[in-house]
Amino acid sequence: MxxxxxxxxxxxxxxxxxxxxxxxxxxxxxxxxxxxxxxxxxxxxxxxxxxxxxxxxxxxxxxxxxxxxxxxxxxxxxxxxxxxxxxxxxxxxxSKDDPVLTGDRERFQAIRKAKAEEAAAYFAAKAKTWDTERSLHAADSDVEKALLAALGDKPFQSFLDLGTGTGRLLELLSSRYTSALGIDASHDMLSVARANLARSGLSNAQVRHGDIYALNVPPRSFDVVAVHQVLHFLDDPARALAEAARALRPGGRLLIIDFAPHELEFLRETHAHRRLGFGHDQMRRWVEALDLEMEQVTDLAPQTDNDTKLTVTLWLARDPRIVTDLPLANTTREVA
Known part of the structure; x- marks a missing residue:
């Protein structure tokens, strides 16, 4: 050491x-x-x-x-x-049989159970609205399959999930990262995410309340940053992407998943959408303005040909700066 x-x-x-x-x-x-x-x-x-x-x-x-x-x-x-x-x-x-610590663990598990039940009740109250939106686009399983394929099988050190919601990406990618942080502006959503992480036994993932426009994380500190179905809720998506890019380590990857352009105006009124999707050219301009390189763009069209259905697009960009691995005696990372 x-x-x-x-x-x-x-x-x-x-x-x-x-x-x-x-x-x-x-x-x-x-x-x-x-x-x-x-x-x-x-x-x-x-x-x-x-x-x-x-x-x-x-x-x-x-x-x-x-x-x-x-x-x-x-x-x-x-x-x-x-x-x-x-x-x-x-x-x-x-000793794991110590009566004092055993009692503490049992009371802790009871509190966790109560929180999980509260989170489940909140999730159930929102489920009808979310189910309506999910029915408009490709199946979540298809989106997650494309996401995993884009990132590949190689493990990475640190993962940042912006707008983590229920913490689904923290669970999905748990076998790939060493440590992870999810950030969300909703206290209710964070309660759901914490309950889900506790149920899955993920001790290497944490969630925090935070502002996507002003991330309280060190710069150049994450290998992968994800922005999953978040940008369409924002007035200034480009600003959020700039914050995400700031958190990337040299060589790190930015994964963006959101809707392609559409005309479903009712989503503004009933689902609080601020933007009706994003085109390839627009996203590429934003990414390149941050000195990132677009590596992959994947469109996931709905299974049925219907004007009321949405296409989900996955954009994967990389920070082109080169990382030089230093000798073991010095564990800091430098840009070549």
């Missing part, structure tokens, strides 16, 4: 002091399985909100966990890096 990925003596002692308390150790054990809110942790551990908040603050100050504000809530998760890795290793060495 490279030296920068190891802890100094002082950092090791700081990490051990941070977890060397019953409540904080229990919190780390929970966060090693999933992200939590203060409300979740309070219900699971049976302690007051101020007490839980104080312990979470200490863990965050020690660099073991990260906090992500989302509206009036804050989600916590384990951080990346050697200190958090040491905490994970410590949790792995505790």
């Amino acid at each position: 490279a030296d920068e990925l190891k802890l100094s003596v002082d950092d090791t002692l700081a990490a051990l002091r941070a977890v060397g308390e019953s409540t904080r150790l229990r919190l780390i054990a929970l966060l090693s399985e999933s992200e939590l809110t203060v409300k979740d942790a309070t219900a699971i551990l049976g302690q007051s909100q101020p007490r839980i908040s104080r312990h979470l603050k200490l863990l965050a100050e020690a660099g073991l966990i990260l906090r992500f504000p989302e509206g009036s809530w804050v989600y916590y998760r384990l951080a990346d890096g050697p200190a958090a890795d040491a905490a994970r290793d410590l949790i792995c060495r505790i």
